[in-house]
Amino acid sequence: MANVTLEKVTKVYSNGFEAVHGIDLEIKDGEFMVMVGPSGCAKSTTLRMLAGLESISGGKIHIGQTPVNNLAPKDRGIAMVFQNYALYPHMTVRENLGFGLKLARLDKATIDQYVNEAAELLEITPLLDRLPRQLSGGQAQRVAVGRAIVKKPSVFLFDEPLSNLDAKLRASMRVRISDLHKRLKDSNQSATTVYVTHDQTEAMTMGDRICVMKDGHIMQVDTPANLYKSPANLFVAGFIGAPEMNFIDANLIKTDDGLVQVSFAGQTISIEQKKAEKINAAHHESVIFGIRPEFIHLATDESPKDQVVTGKVVRLENMGSEFYVYLMLGDKQFCARIPAAVVEEQLSQSLDSDVSFYFDTSHCHIFNQETEENISL
């Protein structure tokens, strides 16, 4: 049983730079929490404070019921997987796996048993007598994960563990780590995991919950689906999802008959009724209008006329099953994801000409221009 609690955790470096600004985070027992954000957002620093590799300048961290602020890394019941694997180059895989146990003065038979169990779980048994330099990247990464598992820690920490692998390996390791987490959890072992990454695919596919960070602040903590559907602010909306959400400065208009409209780039569209009711803004307020590429369609006869926009198609990117269609609205470029069949049938000759698009505003987001908060949730 180990939940992790961060209370007003702050990191200030000796040169006065405040990297982490009093963050609060509650990670439940057995949960897979992914911390994601652009580089320099202090996600790794937070993880290292949790591991005990960085001092905690302010606030409290609890692992289980124990406050760990002043505990050495080895006494926190954690195991960590590093980006560079950090295997000991002069020890065989077997010695690498057993090193922590040896330091804990376990007897040889127990160490062997634990090491063999972990090796089997990760399918690295044939590699046990090799040195790290004789391993491929994927194998080294599995050994690094094995070294963490062997210790049966209460909390697993991963610091961008897959970023040194090629794309294909990364995808398979992603699945492997998720499976491993599930297996540990199902067998009632401690499986609380904190996983730091800058890759949003990893975050979306692996996390039970995702913590999005920016400049030492937590922007939003929620399940992947909720982050995607209901981003709390402009940053999360832009960070999660690829290609990213389209944004444009717009003017919000509330008409006398209860309609809510936004106007941008000289065109005005209505917000779908249900969405409109949720919008908390004044008439004529300046807002940011956001819509994901998959909610921009080619306009057809059935499309609601008040949600159609005309834009100039400037570029088509073939993704195989679909196209990314880039259109200009004023001086702002929008991206739309449109099925390949539709594009080939209707758009192949339309480059550099005006085309009508249907903006499905039931899925749009309206952000306050100053606070950048989502005011349409």
Place this chain on the structure above:
Amino acid sequence: MTDQATQNQTVNYTAMQINQEVKRTLRKERINAAIRYGVLLLTGLIMLYPLAWMVSAAFKPNYEIFTSMSLIPKEFSWDGFINGWKTGTEYTFARFFLNTFAYVIPKVILTVISSTIVAFGFARFDIPFKKFWFTTLIATILLPQSVLLIPQYLMFREMGMLDSYMPLYLPMAFATQGFFVFMLIQFLRGLPTDMEEAAMIDGCNSFQLLWYIVVPILKPAIISVALFQFMWSVNDFLGPLIYISSVEKYPIALALKLSIDVTEGAQWNEILAMASIAIVPSIVVFLIAQNYFIEGVTAGGVKG
């Protein structure tokens, strides 16, 4: 038909041309290589000549040494080695060899241990006024040895350590050779700290970290330190000259000088024969240790 033939001809012609060009390029490369290696070989031989001369002169009778430049002795004799080994004293040259190792080996061991610990401290720990201490360390490298001779001599005299090997190796126990500490610090700074952090999480304290992780990774650098210290110490003349006064404690460097002093007309063949033998340990140690220089350090352990 004719068209086909012409075309074939053109093809053949070009193929021949290409062939010729390849041959020309290859010939040019061969000539270039020959010139390059010729120059290198010549320079190498010029640099090796004094050493070769020393070895060859050891086999010459005394009167022939200064009369010819030739490396091949006209009269080949082992006399230089036989008489040289006996020396003009009551001891054989073996005694001087043993004397040398009696202070060189402790010196190397103490240097390696103390320098590694100090370098680890500098490279990995936050200590107050670290910059100041580091600057002091660098300053000691720049300080000429001879400046320290008199105060050090007085100090060791007060401690009653004259005419023993202690003054030669005892200072090494305190990481006094800034150059080696500096060398190890630079090496450590180039190493990623991930492995050490992983070891800390695995449960290492600072000394376990040093012993289980840092020393094995640092092995190539530590071996170079030992090697340098060994060669410099064997060659050291000034240190023994100042602190060692009885002949029975003389190391090689002083013993060679001894033969020049005590005999009126120096027996150069004996001196050169012993000098040739004296460089053997350094060469052997170097040959044994050089493999460790090549050995990869962090290969595989860390991919960056």
